[in-house]
Each structure stands twice: as C-alpha cells, then as structure tokens.
Amino acid sequence: MKGSFKEEVMKYRALIGLIIFSIIISLLTDRFMTVSNILNVLRQTSINAIIAGGMTYVILTSGIDLSVGSVFAFTGAIGAYLIASDTNVFLTILIVLFLGLLIGGFNGVVISKGKVQPFIATLATMTLARGATLVFTQGKPISTGASENAEAFAKIGSGYLFSIPIPIYIMVIVFALAYYILKHTRLGRYIYALGGNEEATSLSGINVSKVKILVYMFSGVLAALAGLILTSRLSSAQPTAGSGYELDAIAAVVLGGTSLSGGYGNVLSTIIGALIIGILNNSLNLMNVSSYYQLMIKGLVILIAVLLDRKH
Amino acid sequence: MNQAVFEMKAISKDFPGVKALDHVDFRILRGKVMALLGENGAGKSTLMKILTGVYQKTSGELFYNQEKVEFQGTRASQEKGIAIIHQELNLVPELSVAENIFLGREPINRYGKLEWKKMWENAGVLLDQLGMHFSPKTLVSKLSIGHQQMVEITKALSLNAEIIIMDEPTDALTTKETENLFRIIHQLRNEGKSIVYITHRLEEVAEICDYATILRDGKLIGEYDVKEINQDKIIEFMVGRKLTEQYPRVDCEIGRKVLSVNNLSNKYIKNISFDVFEGEIIGIAGLMGSMRTELAKTIYGFYPKEEGRIFINEEEVKINSPELAIKNGIAYVSEDRKANGLILSLSVKENMSISSLKTFKCFLSKIDKKKEEQVAHQYVDQMSIATPSIHQLVKNLSGGNQQKVSISKCLMTAPKILILDEPTRGVDVGAKKEIYHLINTFKQKGMCIIMISSEIPEIMGMSDRILVMHEGEISGVIHHSEATQHAIMRYAVGLKEENK
Incomplete structure (x- = not known):
C-alpha cells in the first residue's frame, strides 16, 4: 500500500512540484493567483512550451536539438517579411511551418544518414540559421507593417477567443497531438524504443533513420510555429529573437523529468516543466526582483530540481 | 627445472x-x-x-x-x-x-x-x-x-x-x-x-x-x-563432455527448399553457401571468432553484403536492412538479449509487438491496444512466460523469461525462417527445456530454423544438419546422424584432414 502510494507520488512528481511551487508563490505575492495573471503566465509560457514539446521528442530518442532558437528567429523573420509583402496569412503560415519542417528534416538527415552527433549537427544548424537570419534581416527588425493583412496576422499571437489568448489554444492543441502520437501510434512507440536501445530497435526491423528524421522535423516545425506566434504578437521579427530558447526548452523537458539519456519521460510533464519556468519568471517579475538575479535564481531552481530527481 | x-x-x-x-x-x-x-x-x-x-x-x-x-x-x-x-x-x-x-x-x-x-x-x-x-x-x-x-x-x-x-x-x-x-x-x-x-x-x-x-x-x-x-x-x-541432457529431437518430414544462401561474403565472412528446408533445424557451431553471429546478422540485413545472393522460395531477395528481412519472413533472435535483443526500458507487451506493430494498426494510425494486449496475453500463455503482467518492464524478468519475450517478438512477425542466436545462453535448465520444446513446435509447423550455439551437445541434440564455421568460412557440414563432438571440434579449429 505504502509502496504504491510512493509510486503514485513519483509518477506525478512534476505536477506535485508545480502545485507546491504555485502555493508558495501565491503566499509570497497576492498578485499571482488572479485569473488575468494566470492567463498571462500561460500565454507567456506557450512559446517555450511549444518548442519544448518538440524538444521532448528529440530528447526521448536520446538526441538534442540546439537549433530551435535560431530556427525560431529565421522562420519568424521570413514570416514577417511575407506578411509585410502582403502574402496571404494562411499561405504565410504554411510556408513558415514548411520551412521549419525542412530545417528539422535537414538536421535529421545529417544526424541519421551522416552519422553526426546530434549536439554537433544541431549546433552547426543553430549557427547557420542564426547567420541566415542576420543576412536576411540585415541585422534590423522586420515589421509586418500596418496593412489589413498584418492586422489579421497579429491575431495569432495577440488575439482572444472566449477571453482566452489564442496562443494558449495553440499550445493545448500541440500538446494534445504530441501526446496522442507518443501514446497511441507506432511512431510514438518507436521513439521510446529508439531512446531505450538504438541497436535493439534497429534489429527489431525498425527504420531508425526515418524515426530520427521525423523527430527532428517535429522539433523544427514546432520551433517555426513558436516563431510565428511571437512575430505575430510583436508585429515584427527581431534578428536576435530566440537566443537561448533552446536552453529554456531543454530545461523544461528536464524539469518535467524526461531523461536526457532517452527512453523515459513524456510530453505532458514537459508542459509542467515549462509552467514551472514560466511561473518563476512571472513571480520574480511580480516581486520586482532584478532581471540579473532572476537568471541566477532560475539556474538554481533547475539545478535543485534535477538533483532531487537524480536520486530516483 | x-x-x-x-x-x-x-x-x-x-x-x-x-x-x-x-x-x-x-x-x-x-x-x-x-x-x-x-x-x-x-x-x-x-x-x-x-x-x-x-x-x-x-x-x-x-x-x-x-x-x-x-x-x-x-x-x-x-x-x-x-x-x-x-x-x-x-x-x-x-x-x-x-x-x-x-x-x-x-x-x-x-x-x-x-x-x-x-x-x-x-x-x-x-x-x-x-x-x-x-x-x-x-x-x-x-x-x-x-x-x-x-x-x-x-x-x-x-x-x-x-x-x-x-x-x-x-x-x-x-x-x-x-x-x-x-x-x-x-x-x-x-x-x-x-x-x-x-x-x-x-x-x-x-x-x-x-x-x-x-x-x-x-x-x-x-x-x-x-x-x-x-x-x-x-x-x-x-x-569429452557427457551428453547427460536429453534433447527432445523430433524428426519431421523435410519439405521444400526455403532459404538458399549463395557465396555470401563481406568483411566478416567468406563464400558462405547453404540451403535450409522446411521443417529443418540447421545448427551453426564454431568457436569464438568464427563469425557465426556476423553471418546471421548479414543474412538478416544488419551488416552489408559485399557479394553473394540470397533466395527465398527460389526467388532472389535483396535484403539490406532488418526491416526488409522481416518483410521477407526472416526473424532473428539476438545472442545478447540485454545489449541488443530487448529494449529494457519497455514493457513485456511493448517488446513483443515492436517488430509487428503494423499489424495492430487501426483508425488514425492508432495502435489497436486491445488487440495488441490480447495477442501479448496469448504469447505469455503459450510460451508460459512468468511475468506478473504484460505491462511489467522487461528488465525485471529472469533471463529465461526475457529470452521467451525475445522469441515471441520474432514469432509475432510470422517468420518463415527463424534465426536463433544462442537461444539458451544464460537461462536455467528448466527454461532451456521449454525453449527446446518451443523450437521443436516451430519446426513441426514447417518453419526453417537456423540455430547458432556454442554448446556442442545442444547443437548435436537439436539440429538436423550442422554447419561448422572457422574464421568466417564454413569448414564442414555434418548430418546429425554422423555428428560427434570430436568431428565438430575438428572442423571448428580448422582441421580438415584426418591425422592420426
């Protein structure tokens, strides 16, 4: 009886951590537990969470994707440019997502066919895509302009539906889909298998390269989606946008309890990991902690959480 | 001195x-x-x-x-x-x-x-x-x-x-x-x-x-x-090992030729040719470094072939990945369950179905879990796998039961040709017997079986014909009625002519 209780606690440890953390924050500041602030946190978290969703897939296969921040910036800039040059919003979305898919696929091919370590391959893509962004934007922000088209585009990031921000819907849909694939499809099973033991998976007759390529494509397309949301919200794309986002995404995955060595973890706990980071940022702002200290506190929280998790 | x-x-x-x-x-x-x-x-x-x-x-x-x-x-x-x-x-x-x-x-x-x-x-x-x-x-x-x-x-x-x-x-x-x-x-x-x-x-x-x-x-x-x-x-x-254990050899009617390997060579093996018939067990004996596993993995498409051809039912097949091997009806049970046979972080059920998930597909490429579980239960019963549940992680099972999961995985792909690499390594005596009986039932159903083993008595007790390998080549073929430990060992160490 006691054992099974412990198991249940272990299973939901990320969620329990999140709840305890939220209670502490709401005791420290009464501005935290308000509907508008919670929606605000969720909206702010959505970008990191969406990127982290793709990162979870990659990490489950015992890979890593460092390129997401740069892909985020590059696709965002392309999106802003397309809108500014009066391209249809729907078409823009398709082009941007396709671009993310393409860059992710490129990562996947280099890693699986070129047998390059994921860290190195995506580090190269990260630098490449960042460079491409700077070349494309000439180092200056690209505004989406003030056309009707741009206004329609701006809805993605700053619109509301039933007084809930649209990015929250997008996040929920992404995670529902990611959960479904992981839990109920062959691809999901293969992702866990690949992270558990690549050679055994390959010997079981699974096309391991295909799985890897799909996983990096998923990560790429979600980075592009996140890039779209921010560009839409700001109505402009910054050439340096998304710097360090890969690390926030990895932190969210790890805080959720997914193993960096692959094979263990799930995508729902990643959303919790992302929320912990989001709440931390939000509450430190509410408590007027200087942004310099914020980074240090964030680093400490990640370190403590991972150390606690290591024991199990 | x-x-x-x-x-x-x-x-x-x-x-x-x-x-x-x-x-x-x-x-x-x-x-x-x-x-x-x-x-x-x-x-x-x-x-x-x-x-x-x-x-x-x-x-x-x-x-x-x-x-x-x-x-x-x-x-x-x-x-x-x-x-x-x-x-x-x-x-x-x-x-x-x-x-x-x-x-x-x-x-x-x-x-x-x-x-x-x-x-x-x-x-x-x-x-x-x-x-x-x-x-x-x-x-x-x-x-x-x-x-x-x-x-x-x-x-x-x-x-x-x-x-x-x-x-x-x-x-x-x-x-x-x-x-x-x-x-x-x-x-x-x-x-x-x-x-x-x-x-x-x-x-x-x-x-x-x-x-x-x-x-x-x-x-x-x-x-x-x-x-x-x-x-x-x-x-x-x-x-001079005593043949104390009783091997439950069964004689089946040998059917038509199913697998034919012609002059297979790559960096591990040289000019390997042999045939396997329906209802036959081919034993592959040899010492460490004789490249038996490498031969198996080459046939299975895991290692690239440099030369040679493989025929299944008289038709040439091109197998350059395990995926294609399974499609062509070849299954391989690895010699090393923990290193590359099983995925220890997955459950019994998930390990069993991993090679044949395509057969459990339903709407929206969802895995039909009901059917998957049903089949997993069926195998657990049929192979008498001792596990508290099909959801148990496979790493918590004993060696013999892990091996049975590994074999179940292969059987779920409905193979015509089953390659067993050291099927009883590291399993206890009781489980060994059960595995031998299972192998015999496969044989009686008309499957072709290639069994690699380092235990000469096991090879002699189970096989219809024995291929002996030495440094990547077949150094001898012995019919089971003529097999002696001495003859097998002579070939295994690379001796060809009798010197008294």
Missing part, C-alpha cells in the same frame, strides 16, 4: 546459477610457454580474470612464488608482475607509443613537467630489446595491429611483468606478424618470463608452447607436455 612461478589451488567460482570453475588446480611454470585450451565456456577467461584480480574467487588459494596472495583488483596482480594482453588491445590510439607505454606513470621533473626526452629514451630502449624499429614518437593509430601488440608487450615489460597472458594474440595478425610474435615469445621465454597463451589454433600449440593446460566445463582436465600430445588428443580432451 619445472618450478612454478604461480599456483592456483582448488579454485572455484560460482555465478548465480552456474559453477564457472570447479576446484581447478593450475600452475604457471617459470620460463615456459603454456597453452591454455578449452571450448567456449570451459572457464578459461574466468580463470584468467581471477588470476588478474578482475574477479574474486569463491574458494581456493593463490600462490605467487610459494607465497600466498590475494588479488582484490587488477592493480594488485600488476604489482606482482602479471600482465594480460587482451584480444582487443588496450591502447589509446591518439597517443604516441611512448605515452602509451608510460600511461599513468609518466616521468616528471620536480615541477610536474613531463620529461619527454626521458620518456622517449626509455621507450626506445624497451622497443630495441624487442627488436622493434619504429619510433616511440609514432602515434599508435599509425601502427599495424602486430606492432600495436608489440607496444602492449613493451608496456607489460616496462611494468616488470613476470607472467604475460596473451588472449588469442594471432587472430588479427598476418603470417609475417605472427612469425614475429613467435620470435618475441621465444625471446621472452629465454629471458625467464612465463607466458600463458590462449588460442583456438591448435597448430600453434606445437609450434611455440611447451606444455598445455586443458579445461572443460570449469574443471581441469590436465597438464600435458606438448611433445606427448597431438592435436586429435587435445580435441578429445577439450570436448
């Missing part, structure tokens, strides 16, 4: 469920070369691991120069002058010869700076003693395997090794390198060093060894002067 530099008395070593060594008395004579001989699993490596302090004995005593010693680790044995040269050399390829020789013992001056000159000089002197003419500054990765081995020997000598163990040193060497190694072994022997030479190549025994120690099933068979013993006698001592 025959003075023992090292003695092991009544050494036993128990592993869970297995007695690896059983009261072995063993001695190493000063200034002599010993051939340590035995089949796979006879206990040679376990004995050497106890000698070098890697394993701790369960009982028995060790004596170095008549003085009782205990080795708690490899360091302790090194200090007594025992060095082992593994088949897989233990050198850092990116470092120079001198750096490898003195790794961890680099000469330094008082300020902690490396004394390169001294290191090169000392290494040079050692290499000269062995008649080696390459520079100590050469990177190890630039040397041939033969020369790398010499670096290992040099390193052993620099550690003042008195006893040098060599584990199948000539396996990767050319004829010329082998000659050179033998010259060095003679030289070391004349200098009073003792050599333990582990080999499967019996012709080498007469050439360079003085005496032979033979193990079988964890027991010492005896110590013989090589002048008084010939190769056939050695084989007889190596194999």
Whole structure:
C-alpha cells in the first residue's frame, strides 16, 4: 500500500512540484493567483512550451536539438517579411511551418544518414540559421507593417477567443497531438524504443533513420510555429529573437523529468516543466526582483530540481 | 627445472546459477610457454580474470612464488608482475607509443613537467630489446595491429611483468606478424618470463608452447607436455563432455527448399553457401571468432553484403536492412538479449509487438491496444512466460523469461525462417527445456530454423544438419546422424584432414 502510494507520488512528481511551487508563490505575492495573471503566465509560457514539446521528442530518442532558437528567429523573420509583402496569412503560415519542417528534416538527415552527433549537427544548424537570419534581416527588425493583412496576422499571437489568448489554444492543441502520437501510434512507440536501445530497435526491423528524421522535423516545425506566434504578437521579427530558447526548452523537458539519456519521460510533464519556468519568471517579475538575479535564481531552481530527481 | 612461478589451488567460482570453475588446480611454470585450451565456456577467461584480480574467487588459494596472495583488483596482480594482453588491445590510439607505454606513470621533473626526452629514451630502449624499429614518437593509430601488440608487450615489460597472458594474440595478425610474435615469445621465454597463451589454433600449440593446460566445463582436465600430445588428443580432451541432457529431437518430414544462401561474403565472412528446408533445424557451431553471429546478422540485413545472393522460395531477395528481412519472413533472435535483443526500458507487451506493430494498426494510425494486449496475453500463455503482467518492464524478468519475450517478438512477425542466436545462453535448465520444446513446435509447423550455439551437445541434440564455421568460412557440414563432438571440434579449429 505504502509502496504504491510512493509510486503514485513519483509518477506525478512534476505536477506535485508545480502545485507546491504555485502555493508558495501565491503566499509570497497576492498578485499571482488572479485569473488575468494566470492567463498571462500561460500565454507567456506557450512559446517555450511549444518548442519544448518538440524538444521532448528529440530528447526521448536520446538526441538534442540546439537549433530551435535560431530556427525560431529565421522562420519568424521570413514570416514577417511575407506578411509585410502582403502574402496571404494562411499561405504565410504554411510556408513558415514548411520551412521549419525542412530545417528539422535537414538536421535529421545529417544526424541519421551522416552519422553526426546530434549536439554537433544541431549546433552547426543553430549557427547557420542564426547567420541566415542576420543576412536576411540585415541585422534590423522586420515589421509586418500596418496593412489589413498584418492586422489579421497579429491575431495569432495577440488575439482572444472566449477571453482566452489564442496562443494558449495553440499550445493545448500541440500538446494534445504530441501526446496522442507518443501514446497511441507506432511512431510514438518507436521513439521510446529508439531512446531505450538504438541497436535493439534497429534489429527489431525498425527504420531508425526515418524515426530520427521525423523527430527532428517535429522539433523544427514546432520551433517555426513558436516563431510565428511571437512575430505575430510583436508585429515584427527581431534578428536576435530566440537566443537561448533552446536552453529554456531543454530545461523544461528536464524539469518535467524526461531523461536526457532517452527512453523515459513524456510530453505532458514537459508542459509542467515549462509552467514551472514560466511561473518563476512571472513571480520574480511580480516581486520586482532584478532581471540579473532572476537568471541566477532560475539556474538554481533547475539545478535543485534535477538533483532531487537524480536520486530516483 | 619445472618450478612454478604461480599456483592456483582448488579454485572455484560460482555465478548465480552456474559453477564457472570447479576446484581447478593450475600452475604457471617459470620460463615456459603454456597453452591454455578449452571450448567456449570451459572457464578459461574466468580463470584468467581471477588470476588478474578482475574477479574474486569463491574458494581456493593463490600462490605467487610459494607465497600466498590475494588479488582484490587488477592493480594488485600488476604489482606482482602479471600482465594480460587482451584480444582487443588496450591502447589509446591518439597517443604516441611512448605515452602509451608510460600511461599513468609518466616521468616528471620536480615541477610536474613531463620529461619527454626521458620518456622517449626509455621507450626506445624497451622497443630495441624487442627488436622493434619504429619510433616511440609514432602515434599508435599509425601502427599495424602486430606492432600495436608489440607496444602492449613493451608496456607489460616496462611494468616488470613476470607472467604475460596473451588472449588469442594471432587472430588479427598476418603470417609475417605472427612469425614475429613467435620470435618475441621465444625471446621472452629465454629471458625467464612465463607466458600463458590462449588460442583456438591448435597448430600453434606445437609450434611455440611447451606444455598445455586443458579445461572443460570449469574443471581441469590436465597438464600435458606438448611433445606427448597431438592435436586429435587435445580435441578429445577439450570436448569429452557427457551428453547427460536429453534433447527432445523430433524428426519431421523435410519439405521444400526455403532459404538458399549463395557465396555470401563481406568483411566478416567468406563464400558462405547453404540451403535450409522446411521443417529443418540447421545448427551453426564454431568457436569464438568464427563469425557465426556476423553471418546471421548479414543474412538478416544488419551488416552489408559485399557479394553473394540470397533466395527465398527460389526467388532472389535483396535484403539490406532488418526491416526488409522481416518483410521477407526472416526473424532473428539476438545472442545478447540485454545489449541488443530487448529494449529494457519497455514493457513485456511493448517488446513483443515492436517488430509487428503494423499489424495492430487501426483508425488514425492508432495502435489497436486491445488487440495488441490480447495477442501479448496469448504469447505469455503459450510460451508460459512468468511475468506478473504484460505491462511489467522487461528488465525485471529472469533471463529465461526475457529470452521467451525475445522469441515471441520474432514469432509475432510470422517468420518463415527463424534465426536463433544462442537461444539458451544464460537461462536455467528448466527454461532451456521449454525453449527446446518451443523450437521443436516451430519446426513441426514447417518453419526453417537456423540455430547458432556454442554448446556442442545442444547443437548435436537439436539440429538436423550442422554447419561448422572457422574464421568466417564454413569448414564442414555434418548430418546429425554422423555428428560427434570430436568431428565438430575438428572442423571448428580448422582441421580438415584426418591425422592420426
């Protein structure tokens, strides 16, 4: 009886951590537990969470994707440019997502066919895509302009539906889909298998390269989606946008309890990991902690959480 | 004259469920070369691991120069002058010869700076003693395997090794390198060093060894002067294992030809050709390094083929991945469940269905979990797998049950040809029997079975025909009615003609 209780606690440890953390924050500041602030946190978290969703897939296969921040910036800039040059919003979305898919696929091919370590391959893509962004934007922000088209585009990031921000819907849909694939499809099973033991998976007759390529494509397309949301919200794309986002995404995955060595973890706990980071940022702002200290506190929280998790 | 530099008395070593060594008395004579001989699993490596302090004995005593010693680790044995040269050399390829020789013992001056000159000089002197003419500054990765081995020997000598163990040193060497190694072994022997030479190549025994120690099933068979013993006698001592276990061989009507392998070659195997018929078990015997597993994995599409063709039901098939092998009705049960047979982080059910998930597909490419679980239950019952649930992680199962999961996985792909690589390795006696019965039911259903095994009695007891491999080639084919352990071992060590 006691054992099974412990198991249940272990299973939901990320969620329990999140709840305890939220209670502490709401005791420290009464501005935290308000509907508008919670929606605000969720909206702010959505970008990191969406990127982290793709990162979870990659990490489950015992890979890593460092390129997401740069892909985020590059696709965002392309999106802003397309809108500014009066391209249809729907078409823009398709082009941007396709671009993310393409860059992710490129990562996947280099890693699986070129047998390059994921860290190195995506580090190269990260630098490449960042460079491409700077070349494309000439180092200056690209505004989406003030056309009707741009206004329609701006809805993605700053619109509301039933007084809930649209990015929250997008996040929920992404995670529902990611959960479904992981839990109920062959691809999901293969992702866990690949992270558990690549050679055994390959010997079981699974096309391991295909799985890897799909996983990096998923990560790429979600980075592009996140890039779209921010560009839409700001109505402009910054050439340096998304710097360090890969690390926030990895932190969210790890805080959720997914193993960096692959094979263990799930995508729902990643959303919790992302929320912990989001709440931390939000509450430190509410408590007027200087942004310099914020980074240090964030680093400490990640370190403590991972150390606690290591024991199990 | 025959003075023992090292003695092991009544050494036993128990592993869970297995007695690896059983009261072995063993001695190493000063200034002599010993051939340590035995089949796979006879206990040679376990004995050497106890000698070098890697394993701790369960009982028995060790004596170095008549003085009782205990080795708690490899360091302790090194200090007594025992060095082992593994088949897989233990050198850092990116470092120079001198750096490898003195790794961890680099000469330094008082300020902690490396004394390169001294290191090169000392290494040079050692290499000269062995008649080696390459520079100590050469990177190890630039040397041939033969020369790398010499670096290992040099390193052993620099550690003042008195006893040098060599584990199948000539396996990767050319004829010329082998000659050179033998010259060095003679030289070391004349200098009073003792050599333990582990080999499967019996012709080498007469050439360079003085005496032979033979193990079988964890027991010492005896110590013989090589002048008084010939190769056939050695084989007889190596194999004389009693056929105590009853193998439930069944005779089936042999059907039509299903698999035909023609002149298959790649970097591991040479010119392999054989056929397998419906309802037939082909046993593949051979010693370590005979490339049996490599042959299996080549047929299975895991290793690329360089030459040769494979036919299934008289039709040529191109198999260059396990995925295609499974599509063509070939399944492979790996020899090493933990390393590459199973995915330990997944459950029993998930491991079973991983190769055949396509058959459980329903709407929106969702896995039909009901059907999947139903089939998993069916296999758990049919194979009598002892597991609390199909959702149990496979790493929590015993070896025999893991093996059954591994076999279930293959059966779920409905194979025509089943390759079993060491199907009973590391499983207990009861589970072994069950696995044999399962194999026979597959056979009766008309499946073609290729069974690789290091246990000769198992191969003899189960197979209809036996292929024996030696260094990547088929050295003999024996029908089960004519199979004797002696005949199999002769082929396995590469002897072709009868010499009495």
